[in-house]
Amino acid sequence: MTKKVIQVPIDEVLLHELDKLSGKQSKSRSEVIRQACQQYLNQMEFEELDKIYRQGYERIPETGETGEAQVTIIDEILPKETW
Numbered sequence: 001m002t003k004k005v006i007q008v009p010i011d012e013v014l015l016h017e018l019d020k021l022s023g024k025q026s027k028s029r030s031e032v033i034r035q036a037c038q039q040y041l042n043q044m045e046f047e048e049l050d051k052i053y054r055q056g057y058e059r060i061p062e063t064g065e066t067g068e069a070q071v072t073i074i075d076e077i078l079p080k081e082t083w
Contacts, residue, residue, distance in 0.1 A: 010018075022032045 018029050018032055022029045025032065027035075
């Protein structure tokens with residue numbers, strides 16, 4: 001994958017912490033920043049999916065019958081599992 005060089009202003013304290021971390025992990029500062037960005041993007045995706053999931057249950061909440069049906073299915077399936 002082609003990498004692009006960017007410039008991002010960063011305060012000295014954060015830069016110092018990044019340099020300490022990159023030294024501890026034997027990684028370049030750039031690699032630590034790339035990993036942090038990827039982790040942030042993953043977290044934002046997770047939060048968006050969680051939000052969509054919650055909105056779905058708010059639109060169509062489970063009823064008592066749904067829960068009873070799930071328990072019935074679990075009672076039938078779990079005893080057959082070999083794990």
